[in-house]
Amino acid sequence: MPTFYEFFAGGGMARAGLGDGWRCTFANDFDATKASIYRENWGGEHLFEGDVAKIEVEQLPGEADLAWASFPCQDLSLAGCYRGLEGERSGTFWAFWELIRNLAREDRAPKIVTIENVYGILTSNDGLDFKAIATAFADAGYSVGAMVIDACHFLPQSRPRFFLVGARKNLAIPVHLQSDTPHTLWHPPRLLEAYSRLSDRVKRQWIWWDLPAPSAEVPTLVSIVEDQPMLVEWHTPAETRQLLAMMSAKNAAKMRLAQEAPGRQVGTLYKRMRVDEDGKKVQRAEVRFDKIAGCLRTPSGGSSRQTLVIVDGQRVRSRLLSPREAARLMGLPDTYNLPQKYNDGYKLAGDGVVVPIVAHLGRHLFGPLVRANAEAVLQAV
Template sequence: MKTFYEFFAGGGMARIGLGKGWECVFANDFDPKKAISYRTYFRGNDHFVVEDVAKIQTSQLLGTADLTWASFPCQDLSLAGNGAGIAGERSGAFWPFWNVITKLRKEGRAPKTIILENVYGTVTSHDGKDLSIIIEELVKAGYRCGPMVIDAVLFLPHSRPRLFIIAIHNTLEVPKRLVGAPDPRWHPDALGLSYDLLSETARASWLWWNLPVPKPRTTTFSDMVENEPKGVEWHTPFETNRIIGMMSPINLEKLSQAKKAGKRVVGTIYKRTRKDKEGIKRQRAEVRFDDIAGCLRTPSGGSSRQIIILVEGNKVKTRLLSPREAARLMGLPESYHLPEKYNDAYHLAGDGVAVPVVRHIAKNIIEQVLNANKSAMRCAA
């Protein structure tokens, strides 16, 4: 059984994605509401510590983990954030987390592999400087690493591109088949911003991961929409018309085409602030009918919540995305117990990592590395 630590664990989506072949020996998050859902699903878990990561002691972490997963806060790195980067109040939580890893290293217990996950904005934050700083820290600590951008839409009907920095300790061999040349499917040109800023040593330790493309997705957003949603109600006709009134001509044309489709059409709407022709900022309702949900966000800091729009001929209905629908978009199982309050449930889902993406990375990179080295050690013995 492979072991792992789960920092910034939230509702435990990384743990669910890793699967039954992995044993969690430490989990941490400062949010007690998420902790309730985590413990309910995993039936207790004595290893979950509800605490600020800055107060975590290495004595609380058992053994030497095969993997450390850390989805550190994204607010200061998000494209919609304040631009503070990893020096910010929230995303700066990376540093106390890294202090824990540094102490483990001094104790001779450095994790064999590390995965850091965050929003795409991390790639371009401060013109690549923030990502380059993180890479340099990993290399100094004895890791070879490579960043990748993976969109959950490959697995789920949910547009959610995220950065994954996958690091392997220098004491482990990396099978040659797992690395290669940059692949535009995983390595956008923007990664060059950080690569160019790296020291010569860090560049030499940069890995271009060779990740297989998953089988074509068969599910659509419509498949996940509830006919009788729990936790939300359909808007009144007045409210629906008010939302339609916020649409630009382009979005109104999309709605018009959906009405002419001659079938039930499900779409999503986000409210966004845009400048009009006169340069005045106005709130707009932007709709998409491609059977893919927009990226889930947490309902805090002024972020809008995703709205479902159902079109059947000239009949149009709208409502908020339900908590269970949000959970499905993240790949959570139907048996997962969500918080009772809408905002708490939506926050848990919107603040997590897509479950099947975790499984894909674990299966095709982390487990490949660990299994190869286990075989090598058996042969040596």
């Protein structure tokens, strides 16, 4: 059975995606609440609760087939003022990377290293953060490639995320796992532009990973809504009217169309600061009824929490998205134990990685890569 380390593990959502066919030998997270939920769902025998910078290489057992790292994204976005990899939180990537380098010095570097983060990593610090990470992989002896994968191909949520996958250069990479050219589904223009700025040396170690398109039917947004949600209350009619009053003419028109449509309509709404026609900043309620939820965001950093808008003809109800609904939007099963407090549950989901995306990578990239090299070793013997 292949093994993996899960750095910045949160509630263990990468572990959930890899499933029973993989064995976790080490995990870490510094957040006490997330660590507690990790233990509740997965056990804590392999969990180190603390800063990644305090991990000693001796704590990492054996030679893992995969190291996964969903390092903090705040400094790569507006919430962190775009400080990038020099920021206190996103800069923890370098502490993680030092562990990978130390493993390599002991001749037990992971066969595959994967990092996951926000789409903005491609442009933060004018692309220098992406260039620094890709160069670090190449310098450590990894062939490297990146993809942008949107959750909407698997779940009813708009959530494009950056995935960089490095394979140790001594690994044989099966032909069907790589392409001579980028794939429009996984390699959007912003990634191509970032790639163009890499050095020739790093480009020579670049791989256009070739994944199949997802084939499973995407669950509907209606199907994730709880009939009797926990930890949230329905807004009063007055509170719902206040939300409707905060809409621009464009968003009010979306509401009218939803009310005229047959059957129940489910939309999602975020409150955002916008500049009005007089140049003043005002708070607006922006709704979507395209059957896809907006990207989950944690309440920290000034982001609002996502609101559900349920329309049954002329009847309109609203409430916050529940933690269980947020977990469903990330692909966690209902058997997964969530925190007992609203903000803790919402944050755990919003900070996590989409479970079906990890499963797709495991099934179509990590697994075939590990198996191909295990077979090559057996044949050599």
